[in-house]
Structure formats: structure tokens, C-alpha cells
Amino acid sequence: MAEVLVVVEASASAGVKKVTLEMLTIARALGTPSAVVLGGAGAAAAFAEKLAEYGAEKIYAGEGDEVDGYLVAPKATVVAELVKSVQPAAVLLASTQEGKEIAGRLAVKLDNGLLTDAVALDADGTATQGIFAGSAVVKSKVTKGLPIVTIRPNSTTPVAAPAAGTVEQLTVAVSDTDKLTKVVERVAEKKGSRPELTEASIVVSGGRGVASADNFKLVEEFADLLGGAVGASRAAVDSGFYPHQFQVGQTGKTVSPQLYVALGISGAIQHRAGMQTSKTIVAVNKDPEAPIFELADYGVVGDLFKVVPQAADEVRKRK
Amino acid sequence: MNIVVLVKQVPDSGAERTLSASDNTVERASASNVINEMDEYAIEEALKIKEAHGGEVTVLTMGPAGATESIRKALSMGPDKAVHVTDDALHGSCAVATSKVLAAALGTLNADLIIAGAESTDGRVQVLPHMLAERLGIAALTGARKLTVDGSQLTAERQTDEGYEVVTAATPAVVSVWDTINEPRYPSFKGIMAAKKKPVQTLSLADLGIAADEVGTAGATSTVVDFAQRPPRSAGTKVTDEGDGGAQLVAYLATEKFV
């Protein structure tokens, strides 16, 4: 069976991200998964065990400062060289900013088609994508070259399938053009121990109704009780209540958790764009006419400052 | 500094959007079309740089004839001129082909700085800026929430899931921006009047030396094979808080095994 290259999303702090395990699971329908680790020296060794557990027969290591110290371009070069030498059946990347950017460069280098934001992939390379704020579903195919597909986090449940996980070091040969954009600093902003927003199985989001940055503690507390991530509407972000990287919606993150909790969010179409494929949606809003109730499986019409603390107490009691 | 801003016209994300029944491409003809929202931030950033460092701002759009409406709107914010790549053969172009066409057009414009939105709201592919950098062999600083220009040196704060990265490069470069970078200005009445007289150059595929079968539906590197509207979600239970709303909510979460 042909190899399927899975470009690994991982970080020193979070380890191998769930979307990587999903990709390894999805890849098995198309061939034998091989993981590609791109990062600083020693990156592959740190992640090898997990990657092998989820089916990586081979683990290609493209490591070093030349890969890690510059923005995206060297990574695309390493993957393109690997594609030329192993002739894989497909290349899967995560639907994150960087995953998409590598995919874009790869497509140009190989003069190949690409599909982004797939939620499923058939054995013949047909991808399923949600478009227009999740209001429609399309099936699409790459018609030129091999399938280069980015997979949206939370598309499937990772299934372990232990494999050899043999690490193979790649020779990294990047050009000067690949090194035009230098990464001079990486800054982590506080998030605590909460799961990654796009990967979380529970997301608790606050909107303008939360009314202040300070009050977002209420949202955080409820999220922590449920083991979820925190999200925010654009109005909440624009008002300075919560940082932009947690924005859910059209111009923020797309999430598709098992449970989405909307607190003080009206449910504008652009917000729905980022959350309406969630499995279960619950909402608390004091306006009975708020559009969020049109899609909520369970809605409470009421003041979130009364409802949420009571709900938090109730969860604590049940623990 | 010679700045080119990439502006795409897209169907309004607040209105009904669909694919055309005949060829599964984005229905643009009957849609309510607007400037891709993120591109307004790109225009604003270009204008701010021009105001601080001097130079010229050119809007570059690839799109159908009707995209002139968005081009005039963009010009009313303040750019000096525009280039509109338009050709019937471009209909149905994939991202790979779009990058080929825009790269060819950029080849004629000699830009120091190319500013794009981080993503378009129709495709949301987020790939164009790096594709262009790849084709042009220049630097890319993408996903910027802050940009500093110091002579030919660019420094950007690139937003990441963990926080941000500080990235640097020298011009020429492609920069893409998020909506956190600035607050786009509203066109003034004077701006709107002036925009009517600003030069808009149109370029065809022949002008760019690109064959019709390299782009559009003919040259597409991917295709939509099936399209279906997702049935809308239906509303579930709605209760009014009578003092036990929180408890009721958790009771529901418990039946669904979330607590």
C-alpha cells in the first residue's frame, strides 16, 4: 500500500495535537500513514511514541534551525522533496493557519490541486467540506496531482492502531529564498491548562452579554468545571473582554465540539458560521427572541449572571 | 513605498449564499457582493503606511466585470489607482490558478509591499498570500495583527493559537492581516467623488501571457462533485428561568452525559 504523508501538528507544550491523531486515523483509508515532523532538533523523538501508537509506520524527521527559525517556506520545501521521493497516495495537513500555508506552497511547488477544511476523506480522495458557514456540504476532489488536503480539527474520533513508528531523518536542504522571513520570537499568551479551542470537545463561549473582561471569569470557571475551552463572540473580542485568538465565527475559529455553550451571545449569522456544526448547542440569553435559540438544543431564557453561577454550583454538587 | 493591496469581491456573508447549479462554482452573479471584509483592513494598513512613509497604493483585484463596484469602493477609502484582472475564462478558477494570475499581474506592478487579507470569507482557504510569495520568490509575513515598517525592514506580530510570533523580513514582501490590526476608515464624501476619477486599468489573460486553459473551470486543479444544503438546525427545548434555570440546564447536560 502506498504511503500517506501526515504533516504533524504538535507543540512542545501541548504535545501531539489531537488533529494529528485524527489525520493518522483518516489516512488509513487511503494507505499506510507516515508522519512528517517539522521542527527543531529532537522534535520527532519527542512525539514518536504517540505517532506510532496511532498508526505511523514511518516517522520522517525534518529538523533543525533551518526549519524552525523561519516562517513556513522551509517546511513546504522539505515536504515537497519528500513527496517527490516517496510518491505518496496523499498528503494530509491540519486546517490551521500554518497547515494551510504549507499546503498552499506545496500546491504551487508541485503544480497540484489542494482542498482545505475537509471533515472527511474517502478512499478515492473525495473530501467532504462544509461551506458558507456550514450551511451547505460539498464533496470535492483534486483533479490535478495527488490529493493535498487539510483536515479540520474535530472531524473524527482518533483510533489507536499501533505501528512501527520507525524514525527516518531527512536531509534538510532549503534555499535562501525559503529563509526570507525569520521568526525572532515566540510568545505564549495565558490560557492555563484548558484544551485548544478548535480541538476541545466542549466549548463555553461568552458574548457581549458577559459585559466585561472581569466577568469572563464566570465563563472560564464554567468551562473549567466542564473540562472545556473558552470561546468568545466578536462583540466580546472587539469590546476587549477576551483575546482575538479565542473568537469563534466567520472571522475567527471554526469549532465543532460535542457541546457548545453560548452565554450572552445573540447568534448572528457570522457567529453561527463558526459553531453551528457543533453536536449539541445550549444557550443562556435574557432575550427570548435571540436567534441563538433557533439552533439551541436547550435554551434558558434568563440572566446569565444568575443562571451560570447556579449551574456551576449544580455541576460541583454532582461531581 | 510602492504598495499593492489585494482586494477580492465576495458574496456578502450576512446574506444568502449558494453555489451555481450549473457548474458548482460560487454563485456570484445573483449574489449581493461586497469587498471581502478582511481586505478593508489591508487597505487601511496600506494607507497608514503611505501616510507615514510616502509612496503609492494600488488596488489589485481579479474578478468578474461587476467587481468594479468593489474596486471603486476600495478607491474611495484612499488608494491612488487600481488594476482589475478580468476575463471570462477566469470563471471557476481554483486557488492555484488565482495565484498564478495575481502573481503575473504583480509582476507588472513592481511592488515593495503587497498587503492582503488573511482570508476570504467565501473560500476561507487562507492560502493565497503564501502562494504568491512562493511564486514571486519573496518574503511572506502572514496573519499579522501588528505591522511595523522601518525603511525596508518589516516586523510583524503573527497571531498563533498559543499567542503570537514576531517575524521579520525585508521588502519586497507579502503581508496578510487580521481584523485586529486596525480600524478601517469610512470613505468620505470627497473620497467617494475622487474615486470616480481614479485610474482603473483592466488586464486580460492575454495581457498577462496566460492561456485560457491554464485557469478557470478548464484549468481547475480541483472540482466540486456534489453539493447539498445542510438541513437547518431545529430549535429544541426553551425554558424560562424562574429561579432554577441553572439547575435545569445542568439536568439537561446530565441527561446528555456532559456532566
Ligand SMILES: Cc1cc2nc3c(=O)[nH]c(=O)nc-3n(C[C@H](O)[C@H](O)[C@H](O)COP(=O)(O)OP(=O)(O)OC[C@H]3O[C@@H](n4cnc5c(N)ncnc54)[C@H](O)[C@@H]3O)c2cc1C
Ligand atoms: C464580515 C463580518 C464578520 C464577522 N465575524 C464574526 C465572527 O467571527 N464571530 C462573531 O461572533 N461575530 C462576527 N461578526 C459579528 C456578528 O455579526 C455579531 O455582531 C456578533 O456575533 C455579536 O456578538 P454577541 O452575540 O456577543 O453580541 P450581541 O449581538 O450584542 O448579543 C449579546 C446578547 O447577549 C444577551 N445578553 C445581554 N446581557 C445578558 C445577560 N445578563 N444575561 C443573558 N444574556 C444577556 C443579549 O440579549 C444579546 O442577545 C461578524 C460580522 C461581520 C459583518
Ligand SMILES: Nc1ncnc2c1ncn2[C@@H]1O[C@H](COP(=O)(O)O)[C@@H](O)[C@H]1O
Ligand atoms: N481574486 C482575488 N483578487 C484579489 N485578491 C485576492 C483574490 N483572491 C484572494 N485574494 C487576496 O488573498 C487574501 C486571502 O484569500 P484566500 O486565500 O482566498 O482566503 C484575500 O483576503 C485577498 O486579499
